[in-house]
Amino acid sequence: MRAQFVLSEIGIGLRRNLTMTVAVVVTVAISLALFGVGLLIQRQVETMKDYWYDKVEVTVYLCGKESEVPSCAAGAVTGDQRDEIKADLEALPQVKEIFYESQDEAFQRFKARFEGSAIADNVTADALPESYRIKLKDPEQFQVVASALTGRPGVESVQDQRALLERFFRVLNTLQRIVIFIALFQVVAAALLISNTIRVAAFSRRRETGIMRLVGASNLYIQLPFLLEGAIAGLIGAVIASGLLAVGQYFIQDEIAPAFAFTRFVGWDALLDIIPILLLAGVLLSGLASFFTLRRYLKV
Amino acid sequence: MIRFENVTKVYPTMTRPALADINIDIEKGEFVFLVGPSGSGKSTFIRLVLKEEKATKGRIHIAGRDLARLSDWKVPRMRRQIGTVFQDFRLLPNKTAFENVAFALEVIGKPRSLIGKVVPEVLELVGLAGEENSMPDELSGGEQQRVAIARAFVNRPMILLADEPTGNLDPTTSVGIMKLLDRINRTGTTVVMGTHDAAIVDQMRKRVIELENGTLVRDQSRGVYGYSR
Numbered sequence: 164m165r166a167q168f169v170l171s172e173i174g175i176g177l178r179r180n181l182t183m184t185v186a187v188v189v190t191v192a193i194s195l196a197l198f199g200v201g202l203l204i205q206r207q208v209e210t211m212k213d214y215w216y217d218k219v220e221v222t223v224y225l226c227g228k229e230s231e232v233p234s235c236a237a238g239a240v241t242g243d244q245r246d247e248i249k250a251d252l253e254a255l256p257q258v259k260e261i262f263y264e265s266q267d268e269a270f271q272r273f274k275a276r277f278e279g280s281a282i283a284d285n286v287t288a289d290a291l292p293e294s295y296r297i298k299l300k301d302p303e304q305f306q307v308v309a310s311a312l313t314g315r316p317g318v319e320s321v322q323d324q325r326a327l328l329e330r331f332f333r334v335l336n337t338l339q340r341i342v343i344f345i346a347l348f349q350v351v352a353a354a355l356l357i358s359n360t361i362r363v364a365a366f367s368r369r370r371e372t373g374i375m376r377l378v379g380a381s382n383l384y385i386q387l388p389f390l391l392e393g394a395i396a397g398l399i400g401a402v403i404a405s406g407l408l409a410v411g412q413y414f415i416q417d418e419i420a421p422a423f424a425f426t427r428f429v430g431w432d433a434l435l436d437i438i439p440i441l442l443l444a445g446v447l448l449s450g451l452a453s454f455f456t457l458r459r460y461l462k463v
Numbered sequence: 464m465i466r467f468e469n470v471t472k473v474y475p476t477m478t479r480p481a482l483a484d485i486n487i488d489i490e491k492g493e494f495v496f497l498v499g500p501s502g503s504g505k506s507t508f509i510r511l512v513l514k515e516e517k518a519t520k521g522r523i524h525i526a527g528r529d530l531a532r533l534s535d536w537k538v539p540r541m542r543r544q545i546g547t548v549f550q551d552f553r554l555l556p557n558k559t560a561f562e563n564v565a566f567a568l569e570v571i572g573k574p575r576s577l578i579g580k581v582v583p584e585v586l587e588l589v590g591l592a593g594e595e596n597s598m599p600d601e602l603s604g605g606e607q608q609r610v611a612i613a614r615a616f617v618n619r620p621m622i623l624l625a626d627e628p629t630g631n632l633d634p635t636t637s638v639g640i641m642k643l644l645d646r647i648n649r650t651g652t653t654v655v656m657g658t659h660d661a662a663i664v665d666q667m668r669k670r671v672i673e674l675e676n677g678t679l680v681r682d683q684s685r686g687v688y689g690y691s692r
Contacts, residue, residue, distance in 0.1 A: 168569050378614070379543030380570035382536065438677055
């Protein structure tokens with residue numbers, strides 16, 4: 164097998180079919196970029212989950228002056244009740260850490276979070292509840308804590324932040340699935356386009372391939388230039404997709420992430436993980452599409 | 464060298480078989496004319512020998528090997544031992560005469576050094592010694608066919624199949640081509656040539672196999688073209 168021969172045939176092929184090669188490269192780039200976005204979103208979700216689950220708290224809201232819940236019939240929580248609740252909390256084996264937030268502290272946090280908006284000016288410290296923020300050793304054990312404390316005098320409600328997050332993550336998971344679905348759809352489109360391009364290329368070279376078959380060239384030798392053409396186009400597309408993702412990552416990292424301080428975004432390491440996957444996918448996609456198209460079309 | 468035993472070939476779209484129960488035995492070194500009107504099965508014969516098509520019934524042996532037992536991926540290697548020449552020359556228009564002949568060696572992986580040595584030799588053999596760098600459209604029909612013959616012969620094949628090689632050539636040029644084929648035959652290559660050219664057949668008096676509508680009607684050594692009708 165003469166490498167020079169194969170290389171020159173590839174060069175001829177790529178140049179002759181330039182428009183279609185470009186079409187293949189663009190389609191592969193878009194499909195793989197979308198696929199890459201899907202992968203990144205998936206990793207992002209995992210990262211966020213890890214980050215948030217680590218921070219998840221059970222919040223025990225203590226009765227304030229205005230609470231209307233039955234267990235608050237006696238009015239605001241008293242010092243004794245507070246101490247009792249604290250003791251019970253400490254006694255629970257599931258509890259890892261307890262943090263007390265007074266009304267003033269809640270007020271400061273509220274003001275900081277909603278700084279600049281009208282609501283911050285209209286709220287007083289009294290309107291915000293005191294709370295015990297509890298970190299559990301195992302976030303799944305929320306029920307135990309809840310049942311221990313709900314309805315106790317002085318306790319207004321027990322809230323599992325994880326329930327809130329679950330909803331949030333369900334949205335993210337759906338988003339993730341949609342992106343991957345779109346990406347797969349694009350990948351199918353890319354495969355079909357590659358298939359067509361190779362068919363056109365094979366057709367325009369049918370004279371050469373016919374003579375090659377007559378003269379006794381082995382099937383692999385005839386197919387190789389086309390396969391490599393397809394693979395190169397796929398590789399270039401994958402490189403472009405990686406480039407697009409890198410640009411996107413830079414943009415997110417430097418522009419968006421600082422504004423979204425409440426969560427961590429996937430870093431460059433995730434991107435570096437994904438790039439080899441994309442490159443491999445690009446080459447395989449094009450290579451396989453070319454191979455099977457040629458088999459059927461050339462009867463080779 | 465080529466043996467057809469009760470070979471029948473039916474194409475899917477045809478009502479009658481392209482070849483019906485053909486028995487032919489061609490020995491090594493023979494020169495055989497395959498004559499008959501269009502559609503008689505001459506081209507089918509050639510395609511069966513190349514295993515471009517598979518026989519519907521019967522057995523075909525090439526150099527002692529049963530074609531039916533040859534697996535598909537071994538077919539290219541078999542074809543390297545069979546040179547082919549066609550009516551339309553089948554040269555690559557963007558390559559010079561040298562490159563066209565070299566192509567047959569390149570695709571089977573022969574090294575540059577060998578190609579550089581052997582191609583000029585065979586071009587000289589066919590009488591095109593100075594034309595290495597000419598493009599096909601710069602050559603006459605006869606010269607193009609010589610290039611095609613050079614390409615078919617460069618690998619020193621056992622069999623040379625020619626499907627109407629003089630079909631596009633004038634009588635004088637045709638004679639030149641036939642002389643060349645005769646010379647090649649005398650080096651020991653078995654030559655099977657399908658043709659309409661009555662004059663050539665009559666002149667050369669080689670074995671004549673006549674096909675009509677897919678059946679063998681005549682097999683005559685030192686035969687003539689004429690239909691005995």
